[in-house]
Amino acid sequence: MNDTRTRYSGPIKQAGIHPHSLVEQGFASDEALAAVLDRYPAGLFDINLYDYDEAGQVSLRTGARGRLNGAELLSAIQQGRLWVNLREVETGWPELWAAAMAEFRKVQGAYPGLQAVKNAGQLILSSPKARVPYHFDAAGVVLFHLRGRKRIFVYPGDEAHLAEADMEQVVSRQTTEELPYSLAFEADAQVMDLEPGQALTWPIYAPHRVENLDRFCVSLSMDFQTWPSRFRNGALYTNAVLRSRGAQPRMTDRMAPPELAARWAASLALKRVGGLKSRIAHFERDFEPEIGAADGAGALRA
Numbered sequence: 001m002n003d004t005r006t007r008y009s010g011p012i013k014q015a016g017i018h019p020h021s022l023v024e025q026g027f028a029s030d031e032a033l034a035a036v037l038d039r040y041p042a043g044l045f046d047i048n049l050y051d052y053d054e055a056g057q058v059s060l061r062t063g064a065r066g067r068l069n070g071a072e073l074l075s076a077i078q079q080g081r082l083w084v085n086l087r088e089v090e091t092g093w094p095e096l097w098a099a100a101m102a103e104f105r106k107v108q109g110a111y112p113g114l115q116a117v118k119n120a121g122q123l124i125l126s127s128p129k130a131r132v133p134y135h136f137d138a139a140g141v142v143l144f145h146l147r148g149r150k151r152i153f154v155y156p157g158d159e160a161h162l163a164e165a166d167m168e169q170v171v172s173r174q175t176t177e178e179l180p181y182s183l184a185f186e187a188d189a190q191v192m193d194l195e196p197g198q199a200l201t202w203p204i205y206a207p208h209r210v211e212n213l214d215r216f217c218v219s220l221s222m223d224f225q226t227w228p229s230r231f232r233n234g235a236l237y238t239n240a241v242l243r244s245r246g247a248q249p250r251m252t253d254r255m256a257p258p259e260l261a262a263r264w265a266a267s268l269a270l271k272r273v274g275g276l277k278s279r280i281a282h283f284e285r286d287f288e289p290e291i292g293a294a295d296g297a298g299a300l301r302a
Contacts, residue, residue: 006157038070066288080296089121148217234264
């Protein structure tokens with residue numbers, strides 16, 4: 001996939017793989033992972049189960065951290081069908097974050113003109129048969145893979161695959177990151193298998209989905225914002241507010257940088273006054289991890 005297939009041009013023109021050294025530094029061992037699971041703040045856990053129908057449409061169940069210790073939780077993830085996301089690695093595991101930022105700077109150097117102004121990370125531990133549905137990230141991403149094998153499908157960022165009205169809903173937190181999906185999209189996918197010690201980049205906003213290849217997987221997903229992405233995200237938020245009030249705002253790919261910057265400034269004011277309240281602040285959690293339970297998901301205990 002190249003720059004001509006996305007509306008949001010930037011320094012990263014197509015998906016590419018880069019080496020990294022996080023595996024050799026010991027961050028993906030059972031011992032290291034069990035220890036970090038023991039101490040990671042429960043409020044920073046996202047524990048999900050995705051189910052798919054024959055048309056590839058997804059339904060989501062969310063779980064609670066539960067009472068397992070770190071080694072037990074790791075075992076439940078390795079045996080089940082769970083997708084566990086540890087948010088804010090920069091505070092939850094600062095040693096990993098420092099090492100990952102050093103690797104990020106190497107990747108950033110491969111793309112002239114790429115200048116991140118903000119980074120954030122999430123450590124993803126996922127079961128051998130876990131799959132992540134078709135979605136997009138409202139940021140640039142470097143996916144540092146540490147353990148197992150993943151297959152990543154990256155799609156064009158045009159209106160057919162990534163409608164701006166859907167982007168507005170995600171950026172304004174009216175919906176989660178999952179996007180409307182059709183099996184016909186598969187004809188347009190760039191498919192890559194990722195091994196430990198490899199990091200994947202793709203054009204900003206490009207829709208993608210992920211399948212584990214029958215192995216427990218560990219990855220660090222590092223989001224980064226640039227000033228152009230900040231401006232566009234702000235414009236998308238402002239457009240979402242306008243659309244919610246019956247307007248028909250212009251698409252952001254038709255806006256020059258000064259207009260994007262003005263809409264970003266407007267988004268700051270709109271957020272201060274509660275322009276749109278988040279609809280995804282709270283999920284109904286209906287399971288917790290359990291060793292030996294179907295999919296690794298046991299009954300939610302009081």
